[in-house]
Structure formats: structure tokens, C-alpha cells
Amino acid sequence: MCGIVGLYLKDPSLQGRLGALFAPMLVELTDRGPDSAGLAVYHDPAPEAHLKLVLFHPDPDFDWQKVSDALGPAAALTRRASHAIVVAEGEARKIEALIAALDAGLQIMSEGRVIEIYKETGLPDAVARRFAVPEMAGSHAIGHTRMATESAVTTAGSHPFSTGLDLCLVHNGSLSNHNWLRSRLERHYGMTFKTENDTEVAAAYVTSRLLEGRTLHEALEDGLADLDGFYTFCVGTAEGFAVLRDPIACKPAVLAETDGWVAMASEYRALVGLPEIEKARVWEPEPATVYSWGG
Amino acid sequence: MTALNLESLDLATLPLRDVNARLQAAGDGHFRITGPNGAHALAVGLTSPLEVEIMGHTGYYTAGMNQEASLTIHGNAGPGLAENMMSGSVRVTGDASQYAGATGHGGLLVIEGHASSRCGISMKGIDIVVGGNVGHMSAFMAQAGRLVVLGDAGADFGDSLYEARLYVRGDVKSLGADCIEKPLLAEHLDELTRLLDRAGMDADPLTFRRYGSARKLYNFTIDDAGAAK
Numbered sequence: 473m474c475g476i477v478g479l480y481l482k483d484p485s486l487q488g489r490l491g492a493l494f495a496p497m498l499v500e501l502t503d504r505g506p507d508s509a510g511l512a513v514y515h516d517p518a519p520e521a522h523l524k525l526v527l528f529h530p531d532p533d534f535d536w537q538k539v540s541d542a543l544g545p546a547a548a549l550t551r552r553a554s555h556a557i558v559v560a561e562g563e564a565r566k567i568e569a570l571i572a573a574l575d576a577g578l579q580i581m582s583e584g585r586v587i588e589i590y591k592e593t594g595l596p597d598a599v600a601r602r603f604a605v606p607e608m609a610g611s612h613a614i615g616h617t618r619m620a621t622e623s624a625v626t627t628a629g630s631h632p633f634s635t636g637l638d639l640c641l642v643h644n645g646s647l648s649n650h651n652w653l654r655s656r657l658e659r660h661y662g663m664t665f666k667t668e669n670d671t672e673v674a675a676a677y678v679t680s681r682l683l684e685g686r687t688l689h690e691a692l693e694d695g696l697a698d699l700d701g702f703y704t705f706c707v708g709t710a711e712g713f714a715v716l717r718d719p720i721a722c723k724p725a726v727l728a729e730t731d732g733w734v735a736m737a738s739e740y741r742a743l744v745g746l747p748e749i750e751k752a753r754v755w756e757p758e759p760a761t762v763y764s765w766g767g
Numbered sequence: 768m769t770a771l772n773l774e775s776l777d778l779a780t781l782p783l784r785d786v787n788a789r790l791q792a793a794g795d796g797h798f799r800i801t802g803p804n805g806a807h808a809l810a811v812g813l814t815s816p817l818e819v820e821i822m823g824h825t826g827y828y829t830a831g832m833n834q835e836a837s838l839t840i841h842g843n844a845g846p847g848l849a850e851n852m853m854s855g856s857v858r859v860t861g862d863a864s865q866y867a868g869a870t871g872h873g874g875l876l877v878i879e880g881h882a883s884s885r886c887g888i889s890m891k892g893i894d895i896v897v898g899g900n901v902g903h904m905s906a907f908m909a910q911a912g913r914l915v916v917l918g919d920a921g922a923d924f925g926d927s928l929y930e931a932r933l934y935v936r937g938d939v940k941s942l943g944a945d946c947i948e949k950p951l952l953a954e955h956l957d958e959l960t961r962l963l964d965r966a967g968m969d970a971d972p973l974t975f976r977r978y979g980s981a982r983k984l985y986n987f988t989i990d991d992a993g994a995a996k
Contacts, residue, residue: 516872646966721884721902724864738847740824741805754824754843756883759903 473619474546474631475501475587475738476642476725478706479746480612480713480765482722483732486747490515491608495600497735498615500742502596505617508630509599510591512640512708514612518559518585523567523637526581526588528627534577542574551601554579554627555590564637579628586710591616593632612766614708616642623669633672635663636679638710643671644738645702645723653677653698674699678707681720688712689764696760697726704757706736712767721759728752734765778802783809790836793817793943805845810838816855830857833874849876852893865902868895871912877966884921887914890931896966906933907943917970925978929985933978934959936970945984951977 477497481487490513498509518524527539536556540549547560553702560567562710564583590603596617600606616631621663623629632640647653650670657663657673661680665672677699681691688709695705695716707714715736717725726740729753735743743749757763768924779802790813792796793858797818803809805826810819813836821829824842834853843861853873859867861878869885871893878886878895886904887909896915901920906914909931919937926943932955934948942948951959951973959972 719903722865722975739805739826740843741826744804754861756843756862 473504473621475504475617475742476615476644476704476706476736477489477501477738477742478612478614478642478708478713478715478734478736480708480734481610481732482734482765484611486732487515487611488609490610491604492606493733494608494613494615495605496598496745497737497742498605498617499597500744501617504738505619506595507620507625508591508593508618508627509596509616510589510618510630510632511603511613511615512582512587512589512632512634513605513608513610513613514586514638514708514710515588515608516586516711517732519561521560522561522585523564523583524588525560525567525571525583526590527556527558527571528554528579528581529575529577530554530627531577534575536641539571542570552590552604554592555603556703557588571713582634582640584634584710587634587638587640587708589632589634589640591632592627593625593630594711611711612713614640614642614706614707614713621646623667629669630669631671633667633669635665635672635676636682638708639675639679639682640708641671641675641678642706643674643724644704645718646670647674647699647701647703649700650674652658670701674703674705682709687764688714688767689762692716692762692764702739709754709767712764714762714764715757716762717757717759719760721757725757726754727757727763728754773797773799775799775801778804778806778809783807787811790817790819801947803842807845813838814856816918822862833857843880844878848878849874849893853874862899868893871895873912875965877968881918881947887912887931891915894962894965896962896968898968900937903940904943906931906946909933913958913962915959915966915968917968925980927984928978928980930980932958933960934975935978936975939976942978945981946978947981948979949979951975 550557647670650673704725799820803823807826808828811831814834814847815835817927819838826845831850833907835855839858844863846864848855848867852874854874856875858877863878863882866885869888876895879898881899886901886905888907890909892911900918900945906925910929910968916935920939923943925946
């Protein structure tokens with residue numbers, strides 16, 4: 473099962489309403505994934521040479537001041553429920569090392585200049601409220617409602633996964649060659665994995681292709697040869713948005729597009745609240761065909 | 768159509784189960800359902816000669832197990848449209864998702880747009896007419912009935928086919944195991960003409976090709992293992 477949704481705004485005047493349009497899409501797919509929910513939202517780029525991280529700590533009483541102190545006075549930290557957004561100057565690897573040394577419970581949900589990932593266990597409606605998703609602005613968002621099948625119901629095991637700067641991938645399905653692919657990515661790209669989850673491997677695979685200089689569209693075309701299993705993916709990058717289904721395409725997907733936006737969802741019912749949906753072109757993405765916008 | 772007895776059912780205000788119960792209890796009549804918004808299992812299990820119009824896109828399993836009723840969906844239909852239909856008719860003005868008309872025993876399913884994968888899988892007597900294309904593995908293990916495709920058919924068309932008859936006007940990406948092209952004889956032209964007419968489709972029957980079973984896989988023996996892909 474699982475439900476996936478994505479919304480990419482072509483009309484910048486809609487950006488203030490991104491969260492308000494997106495939250496109902498996520499909540500509508502509660503019955504496809506009631507265990508946990510998460511989203512990546514792309515907005516408010518960090519300044520040049522800065523990194524934006526979203527951190528999570530499972531202890532609700534965690535002292536976030538420790539993070540602020542460690543990163544120095546130039547870094548900005550903003551709390552959002554169990555997560556915190558940090559904007560700091562410097563290289564990703566150095567900041568990661570600093571955070572890792574600080575507290576074993578601290579987890580990095582996302583890294584990049586634009587992306588912010590929020591995810592939690594619980595019903596999608598509760599998760600959306602906790603993070604005040606309806607108030608979020610931005611250019612695009614990607615979300616997931618999870619019905620866990622092969623790994624634990626935890627915040628870290630919730631989707632989406634981000635394995636590269638500003639990359640987010642959500643997945644409905646299951647991969648069959650993820651163990652082999654994980655070891656290949658570890659060996660050849662030095663990638664590290666936070667979970668045993670197959671979707672994290674798919675996200676890392678796309679990251680590896682982007683690092684090779686492939687565009688998002690090309691990276692997903694490469695994936696058709698290298699990823700084995702069932703999948704409908706929705707992928708976001710700083711400026712791009714893409715959808716891909718495997719050649720068998722048994723995992724559902726619907727795309728809709730107007731002059732103002734592009735949206736995808738596991739089912740059409742998640743799209744019905746979007747503005748001018750009645751005028752949208754609505755179609756089912758073809759098997760083994762990459763659809764991409766922007767980046 | 769008599770608009771006099773038209774009964775409107777709005778899913779914005781009525782629960783889905785109430786709408787289905789109303790339709791299932793009606794002996795006849797003309798119903799218009801508004802606000803489907805992708806609802807699942809809409810207008811299923813009807814057993815009377817009703818006329819039902821659904822105004823918008825639907826979700827999974829619309830018009831399942833239909834018997835006698837005539838339904839029109841003004842929009843697209845989600846996966847599992849008109850599964851196991853016994854009689855009556857179902858028409859979609861847009862596209863239909865996976866496995867439309869699966870296991871149908873009778874009646875007519877018309878998809879004016881495209882149907883995706885596995886259209887007519889294991890069909891057992893239903894007639895299906897698709898104005899556009901059908902996806903891969905369509906008519907897989909189709910036992911009886913007719914599938915007419917005005918556009919193209921995807922890969923592995925008619926795999927492990929029994930006695931269903933398949934007509935395609937466009938290209939077939941590949942034929943499945945034991946499915947072969949067969950001559951279009953007078954009786955087939957006659958059958959196709961009537962099917963196109965019933966479906967309200969304007970197409971020249973002479974432009975179609977016919978496909979059917981080579982009947983090599985009916986009784987499996989180990990010597991035939993090579994014939995099964």
C-alpha cells in the first residue's frame with residue numbers, strides 16, 4: 473500500500489498556499505498509509521555557501537541550545553515540533569560531523585539549501601497539524617503516508633528519505649535488488665545508509681546518478697535499468713519534480729496538470745481540492761516513462 | 768432518456784454507502800451521481816435495469832459485478848472498473864486504469880479513451896470496446912467474449928489466451944504466449960461491425976486485425992514448456 477503525493481507549483485503566485493493545498497492531499501491518503509507520514513517542502517533557500525538542515529531528536533526534552541552553541545553564533549536554529557531547522561555556513565561533511573559528535577540521538581532528516589523534511593509516526597492528519605503544514609509556503613512538496621511492510625514504524629523509518637543535498641524521493645512499492653544496490657553504492661560512492669529500508673536505497677541511487685552529472689530526468693531513466701522491483705516514485709530536487717513507474721506499473725499513480733501546477737498522487741481523490749482541478753489534464757503515467765518538470 | 772424521473776444523488780452530502788444502497792434497492796429509474804471525486808466502489812452490485820450517470824472521475828472498483836444496469840462515467844475510472852460484470856453496460860467517456868473488465872462474464876464495457884494494463888484479464892464472456900489504446904498484458908488468460916481496440920495494444924497481448932476473440936486496429940507491441948494473428952473472415956467482420964455499432968464507435972471493420980489462441984497451451988505437458996515464455 474502506502475500513499476504518495478506531490479505538488480509542483482508552476483505559478484509563483486500560488487507559493488504562499490503550498491502547504492494549504494498540499495496538506496489535504498496527504499490527509500486524503502490516510503487509509504493507504506496510517507502508520508506514519510512525512511513530507512519534503514522546498515522553500516526559503518539558505519544564503520549562498522550556507523546549508524539548511526532539518527534535525528530530529530526523539531527526546532521531547534532534548535536541549536536544542538546545545539546544537540546552537542556547538543554551531544556558533546552565526547547559525548540560526550528554529551524549532552518545529554520535534555524537529556529543528558538549522559541554517560549554518562560551511563561544508564556539509566563538517567556540519568554533519570559536528571552534529572554526529574554532539575548527541576547520538578540527533579538525526580538529520582534533510583540537508584540542502586532549499587529542502588526541509590518533516591516526518592513522524594501517527595496519522596497523517598496529526599502529523600500535518602504537528603508541523604503546521606497548512607501554513608507552509610514553497611515551490612513544491614512531496615509527501616508519503618506509510619503502511620509499513622518491511623521495516624519498523626519509527627520516525628527514522630518514515631518516509632521521505634533524503635540521501636543527497638536537496639533530494640527527496642517517495643516510493644510506493646518494494647524493491648527486490650536493494651541489498652545488492654546498497655552495497656554497490658557504499659563501495660563505489662562511499663554512501664552511508666541510516667536504515668535497512670529499500671526506498672532509502674532508491675533515493676541514494678538517484679543521488680549517485682546526479683553526482684555523475686546526469687539530470688534528474690536522465691537519472692530516473694538510468695534507474696529503469698538498475699532498479700528491480702515494484703515502484704511508483706515521486707522525486708524532488710531543488711528545482712525539479714519527477715514521476716516514474718516501473719515497467720509493470722501495478723502501483724497506482726495519477727498525474728494532473730494545469731497552467732498553475734503539476735500534481736501526482738496514488739489516487740485521483742487526493743487531487744480534488746486543487747484549484748481548477750476540473751480544468752486540469754488528468755492522466756495515468758505510462759509504465760517505464762519518466763515525467764519531469766523544472767530542474 | 769426521460770429526465771422527468773431523474774433522481775440526483777450528491778456524494779458531497781450523501782455517504783457512499785447510502786448512495787450504493789439506494790441504487791441497489793431501486794428496481795428501475797434514472798440516477799445521476801455528482802461529486803464522485805475518486806470514490807472507491809461506487810455503483811457496485813447493481814442488479815436492476817437502472818440508468819446511472821456518474822458525473823466526474825471515480826476511484827477503484829467502479830460498477831463492479833454489474834448486472835442489467837447501464838452506467839456512464841463522465842470522466843476517468845480508477846483501477847478495477849466493471850470487474851466481473853454479468854450483464855448490462857458500462858461506458859467511460861475518459862480513460863480507465865488497470866484491469867478494466869477483469870473476469871467479466873457478460874455485458875458491454877466501452878472505454879472511449881485509453882485503458883491501461885491488463886484490460887480484460889481473464890474475461891469470461893464480456894465484450895469490451897476501447898476507443899484508444901490498451902496497456903501491457905491485456906486479455907491475459909481471456910477465456911470468452913470479445914475485446915476490440917481501436918488504438919494500439921501493449922506488450923504480451925493475449926498471453927495464455929483461451930477462446931476470447933481480439934480485434935486491434937493499431938499496432939500490437941508484442942503478442943503473448945500462444946496468441947496468434949488469425950484471418951478476418953466474414954463472420955468476424957459481421958461480429959466486429961455489430962460490436963462497433965453497439966459501442967457507438969466509428970471505425971471501418973476492414974482496418975482491424977484479429978488475434979486468437981493457437982490452442983497449444985490448453986493441456987500443459989512438460990514437452991510444451993518451451994512454448995510458455
